[in-house]
Amino acid sequence: xxxxxxxRPDKDAKVPxxxxxxxxxxxxxxxxxxxxxxxAVQATPQEGRAxxxxxxxxxxxxxxxxxxxxTCEPRTTLLSALRDRVEPALTGAxxxxxxxxxxxxxxxxxGKPTYSCLTLAVQCKGKEVTTxxxxxTPENMSDVQEAFCAKxxxxxxxxxxxxxxxxxxxxxxxxxxxxxxxxxxxxxxxxRCGTYPHVFDAVQAAQAARKAGGQDR
Ligand code: FES
Ligand code: FES
Numbered sequence: 001x002x003x004x005x006x007x008r009p010d011k012d013a014k015v016p017x018x019x020x021x022x023x024x025x026x027x028x029x030x031x032x033x034x035x036x037x038x039x040a041v042q043a044t045p046q047e048g049r050a051x052x053x054x055x056x057x058x059x060x061x062x063x064x065x066x067x068x069x070x071t072c073e074p075r076t077t078l079l080s081a082l083r084d085r086v087e088p089a090l091t092g093a094x095x096x097x098x099x100x101x102x103x104x105x106x107x108x109x110x111g112k113p114t115y116s117c118l119t120l121a122v123q124c125k126g127k128e129v130t131t132x133x134x135x136x137t138p139e140n141m142s143d144v145q146e147a148f149c150a151k152x153x154x155x156x157x158x159x160x161x162x163x164x165x166x167x168x169x170x171x172x173x174x175x176x177x178x179x180x181x182x183x184x185x186x187x188x189x190x191x192r193c194g195t196y197p198h199v200f201d202a203v204q205a206a207q208a209a210r211k212a213g214g215q216d217r
Contacts, residue, residue, distance in 0.1 A: 005118045007103045007166060007188025061124050063090065064134030072121050078114075079105045081121035082131060092132035092161040103189030106162035107131045113169040113188075132161035135168060144168050144206045153202035155193035162189050167203050175210065182207075 059070045061081070068086045079098070082090040096104035098117045105116040108130040136142035141149070144167045154160040163186065170177060170185035177185060182203050191199065 004100060005109075005114045007106050007113050007115055007162075008169070008185055009187055057122060059121060059125055061086075061121065061129060062127070063129045064131060065128075070121060074120070074122055076121045077117055078107070078109075078119040078121050078124055078129065079116035082107070082116060082129075085121070090131050090133055094158050094161060096158055101190070102159070103162040103166060104159050106165045106189065108134075108165060108169065111169075111172075113166050115188075130165075132164050135164065142168070143209055144171070144202070147202040147206035147209070148199075151198050151202035151205055153195060153198040155191075155195050159189060159191045159193075159195075163191070163199055167206065170203065171207055171210065175207065177207070179204070 056071050056073055059072065061068050061070050063082070063086060070081050070085045072081050072085050076085065079093055079095055082093055083095070093107050093116050094104035095117060096102045098105075100115050100118045103115065106113050107116045108114065108128075109119065109124060110127045111130075132145075136145045142164075144164050148154060148160060148164060148167075153163070166186050166189050170182060174181055174185065179200060182200060186199070186203070
């Protein structure tokens with residue numbers, strides 16, 4: 001079954017990943033979320049007591065290679081934690097639909113593209129979270145970020161961080177992806193401005209640069 005937190009479609013089933021709506025509609029999904037939450041809150045007695053007494057938990061998350069202290073409620077999503085609970089705030093991942101259907105909030109969790117609006121911060125304890133800021137900076141962009149700029153792969157730009165993260169995942173997972181496979185891999189990310197041709201040009205440009213011996217970061 002497709003992972004509802006993973007923007008990529010199920011490669012074998014060839015069906016889109018579940019949306020947050022379908023995830024939450026299912027009683028099993030709610031039960032699973034509750035179980036995850038309880039498991040996370042009960043991860044240590046101290047954290048469980050803290051959650052009971054104050055309604056918040058203290059977490060240490062690894063974000064872009066750095067340990068970050070996060071104080072949040074057990075129900076806080078990773079997206080909210082990144083944007084509102086870490087210093088400095090990481091606002092690259094965007095809350096566009098906030099319901100698992102657009103991909104603007106995509107980050108990597110342990111190397112896997114993940115909808116951060118569908119992921120609880122407490123689920124990420126002990127995992128490596130990489131946001132779009134972790135791939136490069138304006139002064140030192142990743143190959144994919146450079147390709148998006150060179151190919152004009154954005155208009156309003158709200159979808160772009162998610163596409164950049166998803167593209168890194170796509171090229172890492174399938175360096176030889178053809179155009180159909182690229183479209184399939186990125187089908188969990190939506191662009192309301194319709195810049196898809198430029199986005200796909202950017203992905204193929206980054207792919208070509210890697211094959212020609214360019215950087216891979
Ligand atoms: S999928 Fe998370 S904001 Fe749209
Ligand atoms: S560039 Fe505007 S939503 Fe994609």
